[in-house]
Amino acid sequence: MPNNNENAPVDFIRAIVNEDIRSGKYKPEEIRTRFPPEPNGYLHIGHAKAICIDFGIAAEYGGKCYLRMDDTNPGKEDIEYVQAIEEDVRWLGFTWDGPTRYASDYFQQMYDYAVDMIKLGLAYVDEQSAEEIRQSRGSLTEPGQPSPWRDRSIEESLDLFERMRQGEFPNGSKVLRAKIDMNSPNVHMRDPVMYRILHMEHHRTGDQWCVYPMYDWAHGLEDSIEGITHSFCTLEFEIHRPLYEWFLEPLPVHKPRQIEFSRLNLTYTVMSKRKLLRLVEEGKVNGWDDPRMPTLCGLRRRGYTPESIRDFVQRLGITKFTGITEVEMLENCLREDLNINADRYMAVLDPLKVTITNYPERQVEWLEALNNPEKPELGSRKIPFSREIYIDRDDFREVPPRKYHRLSPGAEVRLRWAYFLTCHDVKHDEQGNVCELLCTYDPETRGGAAPDGRRVKGTIHWVEAGHAVSAEVRLYDRLFVCENPDDCEEGLDYMSNLNPDSLTLLKDCKLEPALLELPPESRVQFERVGYFCSDRHDHIPDKKAVYNRTVALRDSWAKIEKKHN
């Protein structure tokens, strides 16, 4: 379900829709929007903003939102993307009205309207080459030159256009052009191409067509045919709006209104399909759903919740200002959601063995641990405890720095949900590295509370050795080292700003047993460490545990330590 944004401020788009309702132009339930992706790539978080706006606004008014594949270029599009897009939209939590629609379903109508445009003297068949058209379009500061075919008769254009469709001419030999104004300061108005010849199989219409409509001609008609009332798109289409309106104006059709908003930019992220594609092709990431990718399938695999993404988009707001949003805001939405909803478990990422010398050998007891302290009503589980456990290497220091609250020789800490523990001896390997701790526990502190009221400064997590599940854990970090990956030295590009440490593979982590049983895509908190998600593809319940780090917990100790160095 979409977010409930009744309390959200009214942005300029909603203000326009409100006004159209107030003035009586539309009734609330008549509001129609659409999300119109081209099926030539995967959806990313930038699309999520558009999706939330398109679907969200329609839902708020009781209107409808359609999902429409803008498949007017058979050379780039593929059925594979259609399915991926549908899945991503559904995953984000939205349901489109009716079946998925396709621009290609309207090819015949578009063709008929194009014939009408020729009859109205508003379009003509041009026989110049692509290069000639480019040359004669002029420049940003110079006007264009009219095509020698611009003033040919309506009859001739009609005949030629029909024969273009029949397949009489090769690719690139002719185009249908709108007759607008070669002197327009807006270059898109300098007789834009409406149809090009493409002898090419289309993923839906097969070889039925060999002329395909261009975006500007097609898109407004698609909106019009579907009865779209408000057609939302990003800012780069702003300059196309006069064309959008010019094409619809002379035709006896419904006139939607195009409204542009700024696209989403995120720090430490690239968003263009081209740039993402290169990351995939050059093997910098492992596919489109690599958890470091800003694609929806990547975020999903990383462990992001649809709710947190919707919440994020709502908090973003909608404006026409091109800025860059800090990725911390997204992460905050995620943590807020997961803090409430993710069950807690214990996991030791970098194991250090601890032997509890005063604990009976071969004894195992099962201690109770809350599943989620934020929601005690969710109950508890039993976790094993014995003489041998693992703790995280980072939770022990032979020489503790100032303000260090964890384990060190002679110090007492609490083992989460278990006992107080005191370190008495440290074993080293030949290289001098700490390899085992000899500790004692206080049997009176079972469950973690001291009957005598004494306090410990630190609580650390642990996993019992005998029942521990060995697991692979993937620690993901930001993909780029700087806020704007495109900021780089002369001659270099964003690839030079890739973070070499964006993935750390941990092969021998120790997890509490329950983590092996969870199904793929389970979102949990490893206590004191971060939020993790069992991998969609590689985690196999009861056989193989593979967890991805979604986002680390905030770490104020790391800040203190950094400050003191």
Added chain:
RNA sequence: UGCCCGAUGGUGUAAUGGUAGCACAACUGGUUCUGGUUCAGUUUGUCUUGGUUCGAAUCCAGGUCGGGCAGCCA
């Protein structure tokens, strides 16, 4: 040196002629069986110059800065 669009703390935004507010980030401190969460608090802002007005972030004019546009891509 064309046209279109934009400019409010570090970031994203609200205020539609009347007290510049919210969220994120940062920083202090309290609470805490997660150095998590939470709570209390602090720092930081209307691009600029004029004009209109009792009063301007808001309206007008000039400037500055930023984004977009010359595919038979979308």
